[in-house]
Amino acid sequence: MRTIPSELVKRYEAEGWWTRETIGDLLARGLRAAPDTEFRVHSEVRPWSGTFADVEVMARRLAAGLRERGVGPGDTVVLQLPNWVEAAAVFWASAFLGAVVVPVVHFYGPKEVRYIVAATRPHVFVGAERFGRLEFQAELCEDVPVVGVVGRDFEDLLADEPLTGLLPVDPASPALIAFTSGTTRDPKGVVHSHQTLGFETRQLAASYPPDRGRQFTVAPVGHFIGMVNAFLIPVLDGTPVNLGDTWNPGQALALLESEGLVVGGGAPYYMTSLLDHPDCTPGHLAHMKYAGMGGAAVPSAVTTRLESLGIAPFRAYGSTEHPSVTCTAYDGPAAKRLYTDGNLLPGAELRLTEDGEILTRGPDLCLGYTDPALTEAAFDDEGWYRTGDIGVLDEDGYLTITDRKADVIIRGGENISAVEVEEVLLAMEAVAEAAVVAAPDPRLGEHAAALVRLRPGHALPSMEEMRAHFQRAGIARQKWPEELHAVDDFPRTPSGKVKKFLLRKHIAAPQ
The missing domain is CATH 3.40.50.12780 (ANL, N-terminal domain)
Structure with missing residues (x-):
């Protein structure tokens, strides 16, 4: 350790x-x-x-x-x-x-x-x-x-x-x-x-709204955050436990109606798949006051959509290694809740390196890894953890995650933020979820390839429609995706994050 x-x-x-x-x-x-x-x-x-x-x-x-x-x-x-x-x-x-x-x-x-x-x-x-x-x-x-x-x-x-x-x-x-x-x-x-x-259990519990309702927990308990939310926080707070062993938006909507349960957020996929389900009605939305978002990049297109439906989103940033670093208050200013990943939680410390990498430390930072080599590579002698995430701080000290160090597309020597391109794609009416990865390019080394999950009843936009959308958004042309693919769903980690390394393999494979 x-x-x-x-x-x-x-x-x-x-x-x-x-x-x-x-x-x-x-x-x-x-x-x-x-x-x-x-x-x-x-x-x-x-x-x-x-x-x-x-x-x-x-x-x-x-x-x-x-x-x-x-x-x-x-x-x-x-x-x-x-x-x-x-x-x-x-x-x-x-x-x-x-x-x-x-x-x-x-x-x-x-x-x-x-x-x-x-x-x-x-x-x-x-x-x-x-x-x-x-x-x-x-x-x-x-x-x-x-x-x-x-x-x-x-x-x-x-x-x-x-x-x-x-x-x-x-x-x-x-x-x-x-x-x-x-x-x-x-x-x-x-x-x-x-x-x-x-400490993490107490910290996370304190960040939740007191009137959050009876939570329906479907995040796998084999995953860190699912386990804490299912088996520790409810005991600390004396609140009911309602578990689901599969994520089925239709089942979740039925339980909202019949049992008065609440889906309180998680990775964006949980909320978007719920909202896009054909059974979702304004009556269901009335059960959802808040959406605590984290576990993956949180696009502003998702938070603004939730806000427009009367659901107050609030974002958080952390990882299995350091679970709670920043959070926006559930009743905080909309500009911070919708567009940033929050400010520092009690005990947490953060600093940015010259290239924008986030270093953190705090009372809920892990002891290390089972592999000593990984521990040595990730932590320094002063207790700082190298997250591998890239971020910026605004004038009020609120953090916004802009990318992963490994999630940068290098096109002709110029870096392209996958997160930035995904944000633009998500503003298209047909797109429910987007993932942008590097695809091999014989001329430029790499270019951006976009894979999208469509909203029900929508067709895949044409390349011309997508380019017009990016032009209206004012995005530099070199950042525009040069491939566009539709998927029924993405391969995901237990926390709902998209497994981009599998998407890269798929895009790189000969068609």
């Missing part, structure tokens, strides 16, 4: 950002305070309904069963499950034991799972017998001492009597290893301590 400068440790402790509370302490305190709070799973294959107290009993029986099998503080527990109640039981049980939980997105394939198991050497692996295209493969965890499969033998791990209390663990020690989506390489194992994860 990286070395955290002693002056930062002292500051975080003095400010109360880092405490002696573990994740197990946080959960036990919250569960005692609100045992009768609703916990539901809206699923066609594994629905469940109960209370926090019901889930805690399951989690404590699992913790006792794992303890009998030799699992304790510091041991690793890998879980690869959809948004089911068993995922909550495994996560909470791990916290009660002081174990290190390793959530894995349920639709990761054998290659990713094999890599994660090898990197974390787990004492426990809990998976699903089958879900969609996922099917449990025993050979992936044949060296793991304890294995449980939901739908087959998971209940065998539960002891008759639940674990009482918590096993002691150092709050500065690892609590979670969250694997990033791996858009360009094998997933990176991001290590968070009880202190960094606890």
Whole structure:
């Protein structure tokens, strides 16, 4: 792990950002305070309904069963499950034991799972017998001492009597290893301590509107932000948990109407696919007061559309490594909420390098990666994290992400921002979502290729129509896309980001 400068440790402790509370302490305190709070799973294959107290009993029986099998503080527990109640039981049980939980997105394939198991050497692996295209493969965890499969033998791990209390663990020690989506390489194992994860939970909860309603959580709990929103923040706040194991805009709209649930944002795709669904009516929009946007580049075309429909968007910037860096207030000025990624949150620090790269540090910054070489490359001796993102600060200190360092198209020696071109494309009436990538060019080296997801009932614009649109927008001609392709949907990471490396491969392949 990286070395955290002693002056930062002292500051975080003095400010109360880092405490002696573990994740197990946080959960036990919250569960005692609100045992009768609703916990539901809206699923066609594994629905469940109960209370926090019901889930805690399951989690404590699992913790006792794992303890009998030799699992304790510091041991690793890998879980690869959809948004089911068993995922909550495994996560909470791990916290009660002081174990290190390793959530894995349920639709990761054998290659990713094999890599994660090898990197974390787990004492426990809990998976699903089958879900969609996922099917449990025993050979992936044949060296793991304890294995449980939901739908087959998971209940065998539960002891008759639940674990009482918590096993002691150092709050500065690892609590979670969250694997990033791996858009360009094998997933990176991001290590968070009880202190960094606890601070992030409190920080993120404080940024949410108090009247946000009963949230419908469909972001995979195998992903960092889905896990925090599903299993930690509701316990901290005593608010209901309503999980969905697949993202189906039609189902979400039906639950808004029948159950009064709320879709509160996420990656832009969640909101645009909801708004573009043929079942979406003004009555549904009345259920949505806010849209907290993040997890991917947030186009102003999306935020302005939401604002025009009476939904207040507010943007945030962070990553699995440093989850909460900036945020716009949900009731802040529209100009900031719509067009910037916010100003610094308490404890967070930010500076820009000469080429605009964002460096950050703060109490929720991770301990490092499971791969020491990655840790050495990403963090410096003063505690700064090299994000790889490019941004600008306005006169009020609000940050706007303009690009990724690796997401620049170099056309004839001139840099083109993919984000800038995508913004212009999204202003076209037919375009619901856009991704711009570099395509090989025998003359210029690279040129911009655009792939678009169309709104229902619209045809792909012609190149002439697109060029006229860019000309009206006043965009320099060298930035105009020189290819335009329609897609039904994009390949995505668990957080909803577009896997641009796959798009680049597709564009570069001979047609």
